[in-house]
Amino acid sequence: MVQLFSLQEYLSAHPEVDRVEAFVSDVNGVGRGKWLPRQRALAISSKGLAMPRSIFALDIWGRDVREAGLAYGTGDPDGLCWPIAGSVAPVVWADRPTAQVMLTMRDGDGAPFYADPRAMLxxxxxxxxxxxxxxxxxxxxxxxxxxxxxxxxxxxxxxxxxxxxxxxxxxxxxxxxxxxxxxxxxxxxxxxxxxxxxxxxxxxxxxxxxxxxxxxxxxxxxxxxxxxxxxxxxxxxxxxxxxxxxxxxxxxxxxxxxxxxxxxxxxxxxxxxxxxxxxxxxxxxxxxxxxxxxxxxxxxxxxxxxxxxxxxxxxxxxxxxxxxxxxxxxxxxxxxxxxxxxxxxxxxxxxxxxxxxxxxxxxxxxxxxxxxxxxxxxxxxxxxxxxxxxxxxxxxxxxxxxxxxxxxxxxxxxxxxxxxxxxxxxxxxxxxxxxxxxxxx
Structure with a gap:
């Protein structure tokens, strides 16, 4: 059984990790996110990670979908993504010490963002x-x-x-x-x-x-x-x-x-x-x-x-x-x-x-x-x-x-x-x- 850690706990226990892959899953189930250096990753549990709300509504080639209404005509604003509890884990196939964490997006009032497939489920x-x-x-x-x-x-x-x-x-x-x-x-x-x-x-x-x-x-x-x-x-x-x-x-x-x-x-x-x-x-x-x-x-x-x-x-x-x-x-x-x-x-x-x-x-x-x-x-x-x-x-x-x-x-x-x-x-x-x-x- 793998012990579940917060991102801070995991990084504290693994000082060799210098990169974190942080991602959500879009409408196609494709991971979309960022590589974060260790110090920046430590902040996302308290501050969140800003990413465009339109990140969920991409076509299979990773392009914005005009008719989805999340990018064009909206200014393409950011939403805040937060770590999913217990999802931090090593990326064992990476060439350098790397961890990953799954994210979910929330609205300004803290409610799950409607376009996040995980929130729909x-x-x-x-x-x-x-x-x-x-x-x-x-x-x-x-x-x-x-x-x-x-x-x-x-x-x-x-x-x-x-x-x-x-x-x-x-x-x-x-x-x-x-x-x-x-x-x-x-x-x-x-x-x-x-x-x-x-x-x-x-x-x-x-x-x-x-x-x-x-x-x-x-x-x-x-x-x-x-x-x-x-x-x-x-x-x-x-x-x-x-x-x-x-x-x-x-x-x-x-x-x-x-x-x-x-x-x-x-x-x-x-x-x-x-x-x-x-x-x-x-x-x-x-x-x-x-x-x-x-x-x-x-x-x-x-x-x-x-x-x-x-x-x-x-x-x-x-x-x-x-x-x-x-x-x-x-x-x-x-x-x-x-x-x-x-x-x-x-x-x-x-x-x-x-x-x-x-x-x-x-x-x-x-x-x-x-x-x-x-x-x-x-x-x-x-x-x-x-x-x-x-x-x-x-x-x-x-x-x-x-x-x-x-x-x-x-x-x-x-x-x-x-x-x-x-x-x-x-x-x-x-x-x-x-x-x-x-x-x-």
């Missing part, structure tokens, strides 16, 4: 808690480990799912990832080889702090990428980096407890509770509107195809990995939901916010989940999902449910950022179109 958790609902959460993240940016996986390397020998072949990198997780307090439990060539998955432990669970997912991505570079490799959490290989998802395991810590998804006899079914029903009813938060990029939609483990309908089933929502039963403490729709490229704060919003809507409205998914049906007769980026943006932008989940201003900011991403990509003609059409048409 925090508000949703508060709504759950106010109703006596306390989530237990864990994430599972898939990624590809490559030799370099131009690498393509070999077909002979695919299909080695759960191969111990495949893990051993990259043991130095995976060992270093485990060591970094331990140093940063990220509760990695298992590492496994996945279906794709060079694809791996790391599972994190269930915890009772949903914001911390999302922090862990953010930190795990940093650890994997930073460690890979340190070992001369490239790691990617793209949802579908290779068309003929498996996509990478972020599976979310969640259950709900009462104030006494007793599960609400199982009844006194150990069977499933009505609340479990209603939570599933709510997830399915809001899934199409929330699709943009689970699949936020153009590439995200390449992951969804019939006959694969990228769900194509709003569906549920018992221990069914082809469904969007997999219900796992066993002992009362093991009964939970596995949400399988999100890609590894999602922002964990926003994805968890959407999941909790769906569950809450189902519980409040006693929504029946309907018939369970039949794997052999390939989704026929089930509720459809927007499986293309533009319809997903449109559904999200018009959704009252998403306005309720993120706040209207939060929903509109996310939609504006994604529209700018889409509009920019529409101006870029890919090489495949030149290869296909240029000399023929």
């Amino acid at each position: 925090g508000r949703m958790v508060e709504r759950l808690n106010a109703k006596g609902l306390f989530p237990m959460v864990a994430t599972e993240l898939e990624f590809y480990l490559l030799d370099d940016m131009a690498a393509r996986p070999s077909s002979r390397d695919s299909g080695q799912v759960l191969s111990i020998d495949a893990l051993r072949s990259v043991a130095p990198v995976l060992d270093a990832i485990e060591d970094a997780c331990r140093a940063q307090g990220v509760p990695a439990e298992t590492i496994q080889r996945e279906y794709g060539a060079g694809q791996y998955e790391i599972n994190l432990r269930h915890i009772g702090d949903a914001c911390l669970a999302a922090d862990h997912a953010i930190l795990l991505k940093r650890i994997v990428r930073g460690t890979a570079v340190r070992h001369g490799r490239i790691a990617t959490f793209m949802a579908k980096p290779f068309g003929a290989q498996a996509g990478s998802g972020m599976h979310v395991h969640v259950s709900l407890l009462d104030r006494a810590g007793k599960t609400l998804f199982a009844d006194e006899a150990g069977g499933e509770s009505a609340m479990l079914g209603h939570a599933v029903g709510g997830l399915l009813s809001t899934m199409a509107d929330a699709m943009l938060l689970f699949a936020p990029h153009a590439n995200s939609y390449r992951r969804f195809s019939r006959g694969a483990y990228g769900p194509v309908t709003a569906s549920w089933g018992y221990d069914d990995r082809s469904a969007a929502v997999r219900v796992i039963t066993g002992s009362p403490s093991e009964t939970r939901i596995e949400h399988r729709l999100a890609g590894a490229d999602c922002n964990p704060y926003l994805a968890l916010t959407a999941i909790f919003a769906g569950m809450l809507a189902g519980i409040d409205g006693a929504i029946d989940p309907g018939p369970r998914h039949a794997p052999s049906s390939h989704g026929h007769g089930e509720r459809s999902l927007p499986l293309d980026w533009s319809p997903a943006i449109a559904a999200f932008a018009a959704s009252d449910a998403m306005a309720d989940a993120l706040g209207t201003a939060g929903r509109d900011m996310v939609a504006a950022c994604k529209r700018q991403d889409r509009d920019e990509l529409l101006t870029r003609v890919p090489d495949t179109e030149y290869d296909t059409y240029l000399a023929t048409l």
